[in-house]
Amino acid sequence: MSFLELDRVAKQFGPQTVVDDFSLAVGKGEFISFLGPSGCGKTTTLQMIAGFLDPSRGAIRLEGRDLTAVQPAKRGLGIVFQSYALFPHMTAAENVAFGLEMRRVPRVERDERVRATLAMVGLAGYEDRYPRRMSGGQQQRVALARALVIQPSVLLLDEPLSNLDAKLREGMQIELRQIQRNLGTTTVLVTHDQNEAMSLSDRIVVMSQGRIEQIGTPQETYERPASAFVSQFLGKTNDFTATIDRTAVSARLVAGSWSGPAPAGVRGPVTISIRPERIGFGDAGLAAKIVTRIFQGNHWLFQCESECGPAIVIRQNDGRPQPAEGEAVRLAWRPEDMSLRDAGGPA
């Protein structure tokens, strides 16, 4: 049985449907990310789990118990807000202690748990600081400690790292993942940052315009995107239109000068999608000319003009010589590295 379950949840604001037909089962201890561009309904969904918004339709269940009937104050969920929403008139320790006070935890135990949780997020010794006198990263840790100290059944993170600079964000991602693994707290993260979703989560829910586009592990969503939206939102990709040539002995898939065996069941023109790092320069394949070549340390980025339109190629900087700008090349890839969809629409 799943731990947290969303069953065909929908939310409407007036005539506008913000979330529609959202079904998801989260296992205990799982780290799930809602990923999508702003306005895709991911934060609305999180707020419905938290209880700040009531779903227009559908049910939210926690351990089989209907959550929608429970007051947000009684749900026992830990939430980290994008703005952290720390209480500015309380010290770090008072902020963290607030949830325990509300639960009437005795003073001695409360103090001990506050101290331990602050130490866990790396803020031992900062107990008496006021939020305003802490850096963004430290405030973020206080917010995390405040949400975790109540031992929530589910931890909800609403873009918690978006206000930190890139370097700090990377460090916090690793730390967040470690803390979550150690505590085993079921976690739902809302983010628009695909790298963050991929590096943190067990599974990603890719959303667009209020609907789920795909649910899968980071690898699945990256390697086998279910729709054009997913493949474009998760990293860079090359889309080419290909046709089926039935004149040969076995049907072949043709894109410009590239061709490969056509998978069974494919009929009309299709869109093939290949990640830039899976394309190599070979002797045969799609004819292209390199327009720009950019060196990025550990890899090279090539922008090419091919027979089938613009293409991006990423090659590992393995020390071997790479083609120069203006050079004519052939682009080749293994058939298993591409994903196919009907031309113009999702597969």
Added chain:
Amino acid sequence: MSAAIDTAPANPAPAADTRDTRAAWALTAPALMLFVGVLLIPLAMTVMLSFHDWGQYKGIEPVFILKNWHEVATDPYFAEMFWRTFRIALLTTLITAVLGAPEAYILNRMSGRWKSLFLLVILGPLLISVVARTLGWALLFGGTNGLVNKLLMSLGLIGSPVPFMFTETGMVVALAHVMMPFMVLSVWAALQRVDPQIENAALSLGAGPLTIIRRIVLPQIMPGVLSGAIIVFSLSASAFATPAIIGGRRLKVAATLAYDEFLNTLNWPLGAAVAVLLLVALVMIVVGSNALIERRYAELFR
């Protein structure tokens, strides 16, 4: 060319400095002169006036005596006036705080169109003269002819008119009405700085609505309430029009007392002493409480 650039920063810096200073003085001079001319000099003259002598037949004599100050300090008549002034100001402040803070909070939670409508309702009175607003109260409650009094009496709810005119209660009610926008605006400004997610955060940690108000919202808007209180207190203590209309001659406060000394008794030096004492007392109260507030809420003001 390059030599000139190289040596440039070393020498002209002090020269530019003095030029800047001179320009700054020149630019501020007109405003400064106005400030000195219409505020500092009259204020100093009032202070000097309070030390002059006065007699019914001899008028003002420019000598230095402490007669007026001695009178103000010893005559219980003046003590009564000043106590009344500060009692009324304090009560007015309390009423505006108790009603204005929740008003601002509710206003802040309203959605778009309602918010602007009610903000206009609250600020509207500021567009009308204090005199007109106070006279409105007099029309409603002024003796047997007051509209509300007439209505209540004809309904048989009260036997005699509600005492309003020439009472401290009437003065406090009318002043609270006049001062309300200042309190609401001050609390409103403090509420704008409160993170909109903070109540949700407290909610998610298990706090009930009353706890959220008491433990989370109130401490954060307290600086706003207190600065509003300072504004309301000082404006109420020095208010003239409302006490003059509601209290009239029968119930004087410091401001109307000074006015009467100047224009009716024609004892300018005594009036000056009253006015200066009111000013000094107010400045001390405001500066003192402001310092206290800033120390107490240091972490919120940063």
